[in-house]
Amino acid sequence: MIVAKSLDAALIALREHDDARVIQGGTDLMVEINFNHLKPTTMVSLRHIPELRTITRPDGNTISIGSGVPYSQLEIEPVASVLPALAQASRTVGSPQIRAAGSLGGNLGTCSPAGDTLPVMFALDADIHLQSSDSHRTVSIHQFMTGVKRNVKRHDEIITAVDFPIIDGWQGYSKVGVRNAMVISVASACLVADHKSGDVRLALGSVGPTIIRCRETEQWLKDNASLTHNSVISPDIAREFGARASRECSPIDDHRSTAQYRRHAISILAARLLQKAYS
Amino acid sequence: MSMNEFYTLNVNGQPMQVQDSWVGESLLYVLRERLGLPGSKGACEQGECGSCTVLLDGQAVCSCLVMAATAVDSTIVTVEGLDAHGAELTDVQDAFVQQGAVQCGFCTPGLIVAIHHLLEENPQPSELEVKEAISGNICRCTGYGRIFAAVEQAVAVRKASRTS
Ligand SMILES: Cc1cc2nc3c(=O)[nH]c(=O)nc-3n(C[C@H](O)[C@H](O)[C@H](O)COP(=O)(O)OP(=O)(O)OC[C@H]3O[C@@H](n4cnc5c(N)ncnc54)[C@H](O)[C@@H]3O)c2cc1C
Ligand code: FES
Ligand code: FES
Numbered sequence A: 001m002i003v004a005k006s007l008d009a010a011l012i013a014l015r016e017h018d019d020a021r022v023i024q025g026g027t028d029l030m031v032e033i034n035f036n037h038l039k040p041t042t043m044v045s046l047r048h049i050p051e052l053r054t055i056t057r058p059d060g061n062t063i064s065i066g067s068g069v070p071y072s073q074l075e076i077e078p079v080a081s082v083l084p085a086l087a088q089a090s091r092t093v094g095s096p097q098i099r100a101a102g103s104l105g106g107n108l109g110t111c112s113p114a115g116d117t118l119p120v121m122f123a124l125d126a127d128i129h130l131q132s133s134d135s136h137r138t139v140s141i142h143q144f145m146t147g148v149k150r151n152v153k154r155h156d157e158i159i160t161a162v163d164f165p166i167i168d169g170w171q172g173y174s175k176v177g178v179r180n181a182m183v184i185s186v187a188s189a190c191l192v193a194d195h196k197s198g199d200v201r202l203a204l205g206s207v208g209p210t211i212i213r214c215r216e217t218e219q220w221l222k223d224n225a226s227l228t229h230n231s232v233i234s235p236d237i238a239r240e241f242g243a244r245a246s247r248e249c250s251p252i253d254d255h256r257s258t259a260q261y262r263r264h265a266i267s268i269l270a271a272r273l274l275q276k277a278y279s
Numbered sequence B: 001m002s003m004n005e006f007y008t009l010n011v012n013g014q015p016m017q018v019q020d021s022w023v024g025e026s027l028l029y030v031l032r033e034r035l036g037l038p039g040s041k042g043a044c045e046q047g048e049c050g051s052c053t054v055l056l057d058g059q060a061v062c063s064c065l066v067m068a069a070t071a072v073d074s075t076i077v078t079v080e081g082l083d084a085h086g087a088e089l090t091d092v093q094d095a096f097v098q099q100g101a102v103q104c105g106f107c108t109p110g111l112i113v114a115i116h117h118l119l120e121e122n123p124q125p126s127e128l129e130v131k132e133a134i135s136g137n138i139c140r141c142t143g144y145g146r147i148f149a150a151v152e153q154a155v156a157v158r159k160a161s162r163t164s
Helices: A007-016 A029-034 A084-091 A096-101 A104-110 A118-124 A215-224 A235-248 A259-277 B027-034 B091-099 B108-121 B127-133 B145-163
Strands: A020-023 A042-045 A055-059 A062-066 A127-131 A136-140 A145-147 A158-165 A169-176 A187-194 A199-205 B005-011 B014-021 B053-056 B059-062 B075-077
Touching (some): A007 A042, A007 A158, A062 A104, A104 A158, A118 A187, A199 A235, A215 A235, B059 B108, B108 B127, B108 B145, B127 B145
Antiparallel strands (some): A055 A062, A127 A158, A169 A187, B005 B014
């Protein structure tokens, strides 16, 4: 076990140990270890690295959140009023115990299509910072996630922070699961209405191998509705928006739900979010 | 599996040595099997039931999901270490006994820790806040009614002691 006290120390440890894995909150990794799916030999703990726990505003249009920030911090100020969709998504994660330990970086590291913060990143076009001992790169979330639990992060890289654009508009996150607390999503959606550019962006979780951005549905809406801050969306437009979104995703049947139910859930979630955005 | 980890944890105000252990061991395992503190219970080992709840740097977390060797330089408080202010039981434990909130008792230690944490942060929680605070603690016996009654009693006892 290497308990890193600084980002540099963690990066050097990763460079020197090919078998090393990083751990932040442990809420994904420890489940795998407890059930013998993973037998780690060398671990690098990121828990005590203050640089990964910061929330900064590098410029007026961006908020940058450290990968080690736990959900319990994402639910409250100063994040909640700037990124309400991220706060809403965070409040739906697990239980208070899980939210005190689980982190934004861990959600990205695991990269499950059911990860609750990922649709927010996809709808807001977030950028992921990846650091190794000798390089730094910034990757758009659209390039970062490549499949079910797959991403472009290399072994020697640490996710250090996520940059979210601050938008003038409305944003919201909704999730369907079998109960309120402690539930992995069956289907989820994040909608962002950018009043400045007149765009609506929609990203869906748990209904494809990656998070799905509904670009065709977004374009259809732009062509068929006025999208300024005082626009009104008719129920017919909202319904059609939902129906189109449900056709743009590619859900499967699994132990949590069926593809058919997931499509139905998406059509309702997307329509409701759109109406909320313009009410 | 190499058993070559040596480290010191700060548990209930005491430094405690862990020797010859495997890096993947959970804090729950280390507390129970290596440090002689069996108060925290293990049922699911996947963060779902809350029976293993401890305070890590003042936050209530599932000890089954904390890799023990990462918890160096942190303060850990288990159910055994909650401050009873010289009495045998803490006010929350006493309320559980008086309100009959314990049946098989398996969920009890985790609930006691979670409720102590809640009342430290929020001495006058609403019903919804209590439900939210213990939403990560599953009890298969009581149906929760008596647990809520116990929280109510603990809140009232603390309020009376503050105003007297
Ligand atoms: C009971 C329970 C309920 C849950 N409910 C939800 C839920 O509702 N929604 C949801 O989205 N998730 C849920 N999860 C999953 C988990 O809590 C989240 O994915 C969480 O964000 C993981 O963060 P962590 O810090 O605990 O990750 P860890 O377990 O520490 O790490 C997870 C993975 O990411 C890698 N990693 C971590 N940090 C970094 C970094 N900075 N750089 C590079 N790689 C990194 C690790 O190597 C590992 O592969 C739940 C888990 C449990 C046990
Ligand atoms: S044993 Fe840790 S939550 Fe169930
Ligand atoms: S008293 Fe039996 S699980 Fe709660």
